[in-house]
Amino acid sequence: MSLVRNPFKTATLAVIWGWLIVLVLAPTLLVVLVSLMPENTGQLLGGELSLSTLWQGFLTNYGQMISPVYLSVFGHSLWIGLITTLICLLLGYPFAWMISRASPRLQPLLLLLVIIPFWTNSLIRIYALRTLIATRGLLNDVLMNLGLIDAPLRLLYTEEAVIVGLVYMLLPFMILPLYAVFEQLSRPTLEAARDLGANGLATFRHIVLPLTMPGIIAGVLLVFLPAMGMFYVSDLLGGSRHPLIGNIIKGQFLEANNWTFGAAISVMLTLVMAFLLLAYYRSVKLFKREVTL
Amino acid sequence: MKASAALRWFSRCYLTLIFTLLYVPILVLIGISFNDSRNPFVWGGFSLRWYDKLLGNGNLMEAALNTLWLGVTAATLATLIGTLTATALYRYRFRGKPLLNGMLFTVMMMPDIVMAIAFLALFIALGIQLGYFSLLVSHATFCLPFVVITVYSRLTGINPQLLEAARDLGASEARAVWHVLVPALMPAIASGWLLSFTLSLDDVVISTFVTGPTFEVLPLRIYSMVRLGLKPEVNALATLLLGLSLCLLLISQLLLKEKK
Amino acid sequence: MQGTRFPLRAAGLMAAVSLASVASSAPVLAADDSDKVLYVYNWTEYMPDEVIERFEEQTGIDVVYSTFDSNEAMYAKLKLLDSDNSYDLVFPSTYYIDKMAREGLLQKLDVSKLDHFEDLDPNLVDRDFDKGNQYSVPYMWGSAGIGYNPDYVEEGALTSWNDLWNDKYRDKLLLSNDMREVFHVALASLGFSGNTTDPDEIKAAYEKLTQLMPNVRAFNSDAARVPFMQGEVDAGLIWNGEVYQANQGGVPVEYVYPKEGIILWMDTMAIPSNARHVDAAYQFIDYLISPEVSKEISEYVGYTTPSLAAKNMMDPEVRDNPVVFPTQQDLARGEFQTDVGDALSIYQKYWEQLKTGH
Numbered sequence: 001m002s003l004v005r006n007p008f009k010t011a012t013l014a015v016i017w018g019w020l021i022v023l024v025l026a027p028t029l030l031v032v033l034v035s036l037m038p039e040n041t042g043q044l045l046g047g048e049l050s051l052s053t054l055w056q057g058f059l060t061n062y063g064q065m066i067s068p069v070y071l072s073v074f075g076h077s078l079w080i081g082l083i084t085t086l087i088c089l090l091l092g093y094p095f096a097w098m099i100s101r102a103s104p105r106l107q108p109l110l111l112l113l114v115i116i117p118f119w120t121n122s123l124i125r126i127y128a129l130r131t132l133i134a135t136r137g138l139l140n141d142v143l144m145n146l147g148l149i150d151a152p153l154r155l156l157y158t159e160e161a162v163i164v165g166l167v168y169m170l171l172p173f174m175i176l177p178l179y180a181v182f183e184q185l186s187r188p189t190l191e192a193a194r195d196l197g198a199n200g201l202a203t204f205r206h207i208v209l210p211l212t213m214p215g216i217i218a219g220v221l222l223v224f225l226p227a228m229g230m231f232y233v234s235d236l237l238g239g240s241r242h243p244l245i246g247n248i249i250k251g252q253f254l255e256a257n258n259w260t261f262g263a264a265i266s267v268m269l270t271l272v273m274a275f276l277l278l279a280y281y282r283s284v285k286l287f288k289r290e291v292t293l
Numbered sequence: 294m295k296a297s298a299a300l301r302w303f304s305r306c307y308l309t310l311i312f313t314l315l316y317v318p319i320l321v322l323i324g325i326s327f328n329d330s331r332n333p334f335v336w337g338g339f340s341l342r343w344y345d346k347l348l349g350n351g352n353l354m355e356a357a358l359n360t361l362w363l364g365v366t367a368a369t370l371a372t373l374i375g376t377l378t379a380t381a382l383y384r385y386r387f388r389g390k391p392l393l394n395g396m397l398f399t400v401m402m403m404p405d406i407v408m409a410i411a412f413l414a415l416f417i418a419l420g421i422q423l424g425y426f427s428l429l430v431s432h433a434t435f436c437l438p439f440v441v442i443t444v445y446s447r448l449t450g451i452n453p454q455l456l457e458a459a460r461d462l463g464a465s466e467a468r469a470v471w472h473v474l475v476p477a478l479m480p481a482i483a484s485g486w487l488l489s490f491t492l493s494l495d496d497v498v499i500s501t502f503v504t505g506p507t508f509e510v511l512p513l514r515i516y517s518m519v520r521l522g523l524k525p526e527v528n529a530l531a532t533l534l535l536g537l538s539l540c541l542l543l544i545s546q547l548l549l550k551e552k553k
Numbered sequence: 554m555q556g557t558r559f560p561l562r563a564a565g566l567m568a569a570v571s572l573a574s575v576a577s578s579a580p581v582l583a584a585d586d587s588d589k590v591l592y593v594y595n596w597t598e599y600m601p602d603e604v605i606e607r608f609e610e611q612t613g614i615d616v617v618y619s620t621f622d623s624n625e626a627m628y629a630k631l632k633l634l635d636s637d638n639s640y641d642l643v644f645p646s647t648y649y650i651d652k653m654a655r656e657g658l659l660q661k662l663d664v665s666k667l668d669h670f671e672d673l674d675p676n677l678v679d680r681d682f683d684k685g686n687q688y689s690v691p692y693m694w695g696s697a698g699i700g701y702n703p704d705y706v707e708e709g710a711l712t713s714w715n716d717l718w719n720d721k722y723r724d725k726l727l728l729s730n731d732m733r734e735v736f737h738v739a740l741a742s743l744g745f746s747g748n749t750t751d752p753d754e755i756k757a758a759y760e761k762l763t764q765l766m767p768n769v770r771a772f773n774s775d776a777a778r779v780p781f782m783q784g785e786v787d788a789g790l791i792w793n794g795e796v797y798q799a800n801q802g803g804v805p806v807e808y809v810y811p812k813e814g815i816i817l818w819m820d821t822m823a824i825p826s827n828a829r830h831v832d833a834a835y836q837f838i839d840y841l842i843s844p845e846v847s848k849e850i851s852e853y854v855g856y857t858t859p860s861l862a863a864k865n866m867m868d869p870e871v872r873d874n875p876v877v878f879p880t881q882q883d884l885a886r887g888e889f890q891t892d893v894g895d896a897l898s899i900y901q902k903y904w905e906q907l908k909t910g911h
Contacts, residue, residue: 008466009385012377016393019374023434024396027411031403069909076909095311098304111484112542113312117319118491119538120531121515128318131325134783138321156785157771171315172491176484177443183480184450214446221442222488225401232774239771240730243908249404254625255732256901263407270402274395352602352618413633423638501626505638506592506617517597517622 035061035263061264070248070265074272077245080159081227084166088174088223089216091167096178096215100185111179115172126165126236130156133164157239165233170226174219181215217281225273245269319535326528343529353514353530360494360511361537363425367432368489374433375440375489376482380474382441383448384456397438405498408435413502423505431503432493439492440485447481494534590615591833594630594640596820597622599693601853608840614833624649631658631825641828642837644692647682647819648733648890654688660826661687666835669842672862676884677819682891689821690838691859693851696879696887697734697816699809700727700791702781711788713812714742718761722768727780727789730772732904733890734816735762738790741813747888750896759903766907781806792818793876794856800876801855808876810883817887819859 038057064070099110117125132138133155140152155161185208193203229246240247245265252262326344330337347353378397382390400408412431413423421427455477459469475482497512504510511534518527597620605616621627624646631643631653645653653659664670664686670678673691683689699711705725710716717726717738728735737747739758749755770786773779777791778799796808822841824834840846844862851858851867857877858864864872871877879887893900 006466008470009381012381013385013387015374016378016381017389019434020393020396023412023415023430024400027408027415028396028399028403030411030414031407069905073905073909091311094307098308101304110308111487114315115487115491116535116539117315119494120319120322120535121512122495123497123512123516124322124527124531125318128322128325130783132318132321134785136782136784152784154785156783168315168318173439173488176488177446177481180443180447180481180484181450184447211450214449218442218446221401222439229404235730235772235774240774240908241769241771243905246404248905250406251732251901251905253406253410254623254629255904256897257625257628258898258901259410266402266404266407269404270399273402274398277398350602410629410633413630417633417635417638420637501621502630504619506594506619506640509619513620513622514597517620 031263032267034260035267037061037260057260061261062268064261065265065268073243073248074245074269076242077228080163080166080242080244081224083163084170084227085174085220085224087163087167088171089219092171092174092178092219093216096175096182099175099179100182107183111176114175118172122169123232123236125168126233129165129168130236133161156237157241159238159242162234162238162242165237166227166230169230169233170223173222173226177218177222178212178215181212181218185211221277228269228273322528323532323535325525326532328525343525344533347526347529347533350526352509353511353526356509356511356514357530357534357537359425359508361534361541363428363432363510364490364493365541367429367436367493368486370429370433371436371489372440372482372486375437375485376444376475376478378437379441379444379448380470380478383445397441400435401438405496409499409502412499416503423503424508427503427505428500428508428510431499432496433489435496435499436489436492439488440482443485443488444478444481447478451477494538589613589833590617591642591830591837592617592619592640592828593837594619594621594627594643596620596644599644599820599854600850604841604846604849604853608837611840612833612836614836616837628653628658632656634827636827636829639827639829640825641830641834643823643825644820645689645823646890647680647689647821648892650683650689650821650823651892652894653823654683658826659688659823660828660831662690662824664690667839667842669839669844669860669862672844672860673842674859674861674864676881677859680889682889683821689823690842692820692822692841693854693856694817694819694859695856696793696810696883697729697737697790697818698793699788699811700777700781700796700806701788701809702786703805703807705787708807711809711811714738715813717768717788718742718765720768722788724768724770725787726765726768726770727777727786727791728769728772729777729790730774732900734790735772736900736904737816737888737890739765741811741816741888744813747816748891748893750893752896752899755896755899755903759907762903762907766910772908778802778804778806792856793879794854797874797876798855810875810879810886813886815879815883815887817884817889819889 036054036057038053038060099107099114102110130137134140135152135154135156139155140149143149144152189207190203193207198206228244229249231244231246231250234240234242234244234247243251249262249265249269252258252265256262327339327341328337329340329342378393381387382393403411408431412427416423416427451474456469456473459473460466464472495512497516500510501513511530515527515530518530591614593616595618599620600618605618608614609616619640621630627643627645628649631640634640650659667690670690677691677694678686699714699717701711728738733747736755736758739761740747740749740754743754743757743761745751745754745758771780773789776795777789778795780786780789781791781799782802782804791806791808793808796806799806822838824831828834841850842860844860844866847858847860847863848866851863864878875883
């Protein structure tokens with residue numbers, strides 16, 4: 001289809017490219033530029049811009065990152081992100097499945113019930129969570145009244161509390177894409193499989209899983225990436241004892257006024273994540289090709 | 294069929310469990326908003342005083358409405374452009390796809406604060422006055438990847454012959470997309486919209502930097518109220534916001550549900 | 554699958570909303586070149602609405618009020634704003650005044666234009682961070698000291714910063730998530746200034762802090778009295794206003810001014826160099842430091858007024874409460890935070906190491 005004979009396609013592409021170039025490419029290039037500047041003042045574009053100063057900046061800012069502090073924070077953030085994503089997947093997958101199997105009239109309602117809690121401000125929700133699991137909070141009160149524990153559990157300010165908070169924040173980001181894909185899985189397909197003699201497990205492995213894989217990937221992306229950056233969850237539920245990479249970046253930008261270094265960390269983070277995701281994507285593609293006949 | 298009955302029973306239990314876990318903090322929140330005492334750990338009796346105080350605060354109410362309006366419009370804009378992007382990526386062949394994907398990915402990865410400052414610099418450089426417009430455009434941008442990812446994953450499951458059939462029957466591209474593709478994508482589009490709305494309502498960092506004095510939004514106010522004061526009005530505010538969102542939803546449902 | 558009507562309607566509705574949103578967002582032409590407008594940029598929850606409204610009634614000036622939640626965010630925004638979007642009055646903390654003035658972000662003040670300037674406590678004006686008050690006027694101030702729960706800690710057990718290092722507070726302490734404040738504690742305990750730029754002193758403070766870490770339950774990012782209320786901590790670093798408010802709410806927290814010296818903080822008012830309505834700004838400043846108004850603000854936010862005249866108007870209970878108004882000797886031992894320039898990155902490096910356990 002040539003562009004002339006397809007005005008819709010032209011218009012669509014124009015809108016998309018226009019939007020992304022102005023609002024994504026330009027700011028991104030700006031960030032990369034800042035990350036290459038040697039000065040660590042709060043100035044965005046001060047000083048001369050010769051190639052040698054940019055190279056200097058590159059060495060200073062990116063070189064600084066190779067240190068045990070940053071590497072450990074990065075590793076820790078990856079770890080937390082991974083666990084959060086896994087838990088969300090384990091909880092969300094069956095959940096999305098069950099919603100998609102409910103009666104069609106009920107489905108939109110159930111979906112809405114999932115997302116409505118998230119229309120209260122997330123900070124307030126974290127706060128409510130805190131009130132629940134605090135030493136003098138509701139959970140401890142109930143447990144003690146029931147005689148299940150003698151002394152209150154110190155649940156707050158632990159890494160576990162951070163993970164619980166993250167899962168709580170990000171669960172719908174896993175459920176919604178999964179639901180969108182499950183909804184496509186028609187009953188006749190599944191019944192056909194059963195008629196052909198496949199039992200539950202085989203149906204799952206060979207039909208359901210591959211067909212829902214795009215949804216899984218979507219959900220993983222939508223949970224894993226934000227999880228690494230939610231610094232306020234780490235602050236409020238973790239007592240800031242286990243900073244995430246998002247905390248570090250915020251610290252560099254706001255507390256240290258070191259915009260150049262903060263920008264460098266962000267760029268690095270993006271590159272590393274892109275690399276990891278590319279590797280993952282390649283491996284999933286192989287998996288898919290193996291499955292489709 | 295014992296197996297399927299057991300499965301259904303298990304389903305119901307599981308759903309109920311997860312819903313309970315999701316809602317307990319919310320119910321706690323709503324409960325506290327009616328607590329007469331300032332201390333959330335001590336129940337002082339049922340009272341509406343925080344709602345009273347809240348509704349008397351015209352500033353805060355205006356910010357709440359601003360936030361809701363911003364959320365609705367930003368989500369809609371993001372969904373529109375995101376759906377177009379997803380379909381373009383899936384259906385068309387054109388140069389620069391890796392760049393496009395890369396840009397979407399970058400938006401997702403970039404931390405709030407970095408994006409906020411970059412946007413601010415961009416708007417100043419372009420001479421755009423800070424306010425609703427700058428907010429709208431920024432919010433739509435950071436919601437974009439979420440919509441694209443959700444819609445795209447659904448696209449991969451749609452029978453491509455459906456669209457080919459429509460084209461073969463003489464429909465123009467625009468009509469084919471509108472009448473065939475969009476309905477098929479509806480659950481994903483709706484999901485994308487809901488996700489975007491949620492993201493927009495919550496955003497603190499980007500909004501702080503990119504808004505101007507004429508358009509105050511709620512998240513920063515709430516953020517500070519929670520941080521600085523344990524102000525009980527905050528819980529009333531959250532409950533109200535919830536209520537307002539629900540009303541919005543009901544209205545839209547009524548508008549869309551005729552002749553079903 | 555639903556019928557075709559639903560998705561069409563939905564899509565149609567979405568399209569309509571998008572168009573409406575873009576149309577309604579046409580940039581408002583700033584027609585505010587009259588002198589009857591004032592753009593204020595203050596901390597959130599830092600000024601009661603009635604105060605603003607009364608000013609508007611009295612002077613006919615329309616106050617457009619925006620908020621921020623950290624000095625750094627305010628600083629970042631001010632640096633990037635051009636004169637079309639500028640604010641007329643901002644509220645930086647002490648350690649930003651020097652920095653912002655040096656970078657040309659603030660204009661010089663003429664305090665003789667302010668009628669109520671003389672009402673201010675002489676101990677609070679003309680201090681190191683802004684000699685002669687060339688750029689700032691005090692707004693609200695307070696201190697950060699040691700707070701403890703008398704139910705779990707005996708009276709007199711905590712009199713100096715060094716006491717916090719005692720083993721009996723293992724996993725029971727609260728520190729704030731503020732890098733400068735936490736380092737100030739360690740520096741003061743070693744007898745150094747909280748504003749030092751000497752790398753050796755900062756390193757010593759860092760090493761001392763690593764020994765404190767086993768005692769630290771959490772670095773708090775929000776209202777410091779909450780962990781006390783929640784029963785999570787028994788003692789720690791806390792602002793006087795938080796203690797006062799906790800006590801008002803019936804929560805037992807005692808406040809101590811440590812021997813080595815207290816940390817003082819102050820939020821001030823300053824006029825940006827690209828402000829458009831300078832006269833209105835002066836009027837507002839004068840209004841805010843007038844006794845009745847300052848007293849009202851202090852009662853609303855729970856922090857201390859810098860105006861002696863306002864202090865005299867307060868209840869004796871409040872006036873004589875050492876938590877709210879420290880004694881002369883305490884004040885003399887106190888230190889305001891000033892800008893440390895490039896040494897900030899040294900602090901930041903150690904802060905990150907401290908938090909990540911290296």
